[in-house]
Amino acid sequence: MTMERETSAQISQAEDSAAAARLAAQERAARLFQETRRQKRQIVTPEGVPVTVEVADYGERLAAFMIDFVIWTLLTLAIYIPVLSLIGRVGGSLIAISIALFLGFLIRNLYFIYFELAWQGATPGKRIMGLRVIERNGGPLLASAVIARNLTREVEMFLPLGILLAGGRSANGMIDWSTLFIAIWLLFFAALPVTNRDRMRGGDLIAGTMVISMPRRALLSDLVEGAMQFTFTPQQLQAYGAFELQVLEELLRRPHQADSMQVLDEVCDKIRRKIGWTAPVPRRDVVAFLHDFYAAERAHLEREQLYGKARPDKYTQPAANA
Amino acid sequence: MTLTADAVDRTAAGEAPPGTGRFALVLKSNEFRKGREEGWRELERLVQRVERRGAGSLSLDELQQLPILYRAALSSLSVARTIALDRNLLLYLENLALRAYLVVYGPRVSPGEGLRTFFVHDLPEAVRAARWHILIATLALLVGIAAGFILTVQDEAWFYSFTPADLANGRGPSSTAADLRNKELFAPWPGAVEAFGVFANVLFSHNTMVGLMSFGLGLAAGVPTLMLTVYQGLTLGSFVALHYDRGLTIDCLGWLSIHGTTELGALILLSAGGLVIADKILFPGRYSRIENLALHGRQAAQMGVGGVLMLFVAGILEGGFRQLVQSTPLRLAIGLAMATLWIVYFSRCGRRAPR
Numbered sequence: 001m002t003m004e005r006e007t008s009a010q011i012s013q014a015e016d017s018a019a020a021a022r023l024a025a026q027e028r029a030a031r032l033f034q035e036t037r038r039q040k041r042q043i044v045t046p047e048g049v050p051v052t053v054e055v056a057d058y059g060e061r062l063a064a065f066m067i068d069f070v071i072w073t074l075l076t077l078a079i080y081i082p083v084l085s086l087i088g089r090v091g092g093s094l095i096a097i098s099i100a101l102f103l104g105f106l107i108r109n110l111y112f113i114y115f116e117l118a119w120q121g122a123t124p125g126k127r128i129m130g131l132r133v134i135e136r137n138g139g140p141l142l143a144s145a146v147i148a149r150n151l152t153r154e155v156e157m158f159l160p161l162g163i164l165l166a167g168g169r170s171a172n173g174m175i176d177w178s179t180l181f182i183a184i185w186l187l188f189f190a191a192l193p194v195t196n197r198d199r200m201r202g203g204d205l206i207a208g209t210m211v212i213s214m215p216r217r218a219l220l221s222d223l224v225e226g227a228m229q230f231t232f233t234p235q236q237l238q239a240y241g242a243f244e245l246q247v248l249e250e251l252l253r254r255p256h257q258a259d260s261m262q263v264l265d266e267v268c269d270k271i272r273r274k275i276g277w278t279a280p281v282p283r284r285d286v287v288a289f290l291h292d293f294y295a296a297e298r299a300h301l302e303r304e305q306l307y308g309k310a311r312p313d314k315y316t317q318p319a320a321n322a
Numbered sequence: 323m324t325l326t327a328d329a330v331d332r333t334a335a336g337e338a339p340p341g342t343g344r345f346a347l348v349l350k351s352n353e354f355r356k357g358r359e360e361g362w363r364e365l366e367r368l369v370q371r372v373e374r375r376g377a378g379s380l381s382l383d384e385l386q387q388l389p390i391l392y393r394a395a396l397s398s399l400s401v402a403r404t405i406a407l408d409r410n411l412l413l414y415l416e417n418l419a420l421r422a423y424l425v426v427y428g429p430r431v432s433p434g435e436g437l438r439t440f441f442v443h444d445l446p447e448a449v450r451a452a453r454w455h456i457l458i459a460t461l462a463l464l465v466g467i468a469a470g471f472i473l474t475v476q477d478e479a480w481f482y483s484f485t486p487a488d489l490a491n492g493r494g495p496s497s498t499a500a501d502l503r504n505k506e507l508f509a510p511w512p513g514a515v516e517a518f519g520v521f522a523n524v525l526f527s528h529n530t531m532v533g534l535m536s537f538g539l540g541l542a543a544g545v546p547t548l549m550l551t552v553y554q555g556l557t558l559g560s561f562v563a564l565h566y567d568r569g570l571t572i573d574c575l576g577w578l579s580i581h582g583t584t585e586l587g588a589l590i591l592l593s594a595g596g597l598v599i600a601d602k603i604l605f606p607g608r609y610s611r612i613e614n615l616a617l618h619g620r621q622a623a624q625m626g627v628g629g630v631l632m633l634f635v636a637g638i639l640e641g642g643f644r645q646l647v648q649s650t651p652l653r654l655a656i657g658l659a660m661a662t663l664w665i666v667y668f669s670r671c672g673r674r675a676p677r
Contacts, residue, residue, distance in 0.1 A: 046427065049396045051420050117436050118376065120428035132424060140427040143436025144444045148623030151630065205612065206619035217417040219362065220410050224352050246409040253410065295347050298407050302351055306405060
């Protein structure tokens, strides 16, 4: 009873600075979880279940594109060189360049469209970088969307690049229309992925797609296994919420080396102070103690959550005890 | 569950000496996981195989299993979100559900079939849906042609303003009728290699650039699109005027029409596609501009693809056939036939049995 009052006093005291403390804790936890700074979006599957996706970064997409660029350039060269040696004797250099441009156009478009259709929205470059193209609203990725987003790439990237490489073709002092428009063009499209939160380029915008990053996660064994050595009272278990529980989980899942053991020692001391655990915990039992506390705390919080009394973190008041 | 409650309640002062009271804790989330983990692992295995080697690597049995396991995993995810606090489990299930979702709802058609559906159904439908935009683009082009023609007939110096030097190719007010007739309209066929050069060149020529730009600049609210379309018309009109002044109108039209009906169709289609984009940005209706663009942008992109396709055909006609066919009536006939072909394709194809 006294302990309960103490706990609630602590909590009301913390209430004022709770928001700030919560933010700081989440910041520290994000570092601990080694989370990336990617934007997160929710898509809803056709079954109605919301799933979180991580929007791919500008840099990742550029890297994927560079890989693809190298591949299809090599591919084009591999086809172009025999063709050139066949025709080179007959035609002039203009024809050679024309053929190169034409082959390049054909191969890169077929390359992107083929792989994005055949490999579930990933070209080789995207696959290496762990990226995927998805339909923005969670529907199936249609062939027309893939074709649309890739042909737009032609318009927004390669054409202006091609003209720039050919040099401005201003003749006898006229206004050079193309150079003027290319300037507007390049500015407009280069800025596009930065201007929206989903990092969409023109093609994504038009096709209704976006590019996400897909890290692969493994299912580790459940920490709640085996016999318990320590036991805790419900009052003690009211000290924390789900957020703290998951930080503890992350700490326990790390490989137990010297430096992480030291962290565990500190955490153990903190928890003991917080829950008023007076008996000393010998060093060799620290991991076992934390394990058991984790299991008991999770059992407690999950039961509360099941009864509609979810507690996201320790700054939230525990639900009135029945 | 009851065991848990009992176990927790049973302890007294909160200090249990080590070694005493060893008992196993039973959690709902733990039991839940034990019952379903096998299915998740199985799904993960299948998804991984598809990701690595494609859907073809699954047997018929496994293919039937996949959506069942996927739905089970989704339902597991929903349940886990309400009963489990195991972070690793939640993240794993979310990740697995997403990966399986991408496999199950990924592109289900083979690339070949996708292309076929696109050309038989999607493209003509998109073009039909944009008939008003096509009308506006056509009008803009006609206005340009008329203005270019009238201005150049009055003063041939206008020709220089409307036609870039690389497109004029030495033609201009100083050209004589004989020049135009022998070096241009009825110049001999240069041979297959040269013809292919012309074909490829056409694809990357001025007209194509301007056409694609008028499409892409639809994103800039459509005004540049219309300007470029009128400008294309000006070039064409002044070109015809140059020949009109030298009494070569019919021959010129024949020379232009063999590939021109296709090329102008492409320009109109690209321009109309740009206008569709502009339309959806300017008048989003009940959606946000971005949402509206995503909803209708595909239609515009399909028209863009159609335009590029037509430019390909125009390139083949111009490079391969124009100088091969040396008779004006025959050229006009081919031009008209191509125009009819395009109109029939876009207005009739894929009308029935949409999938």
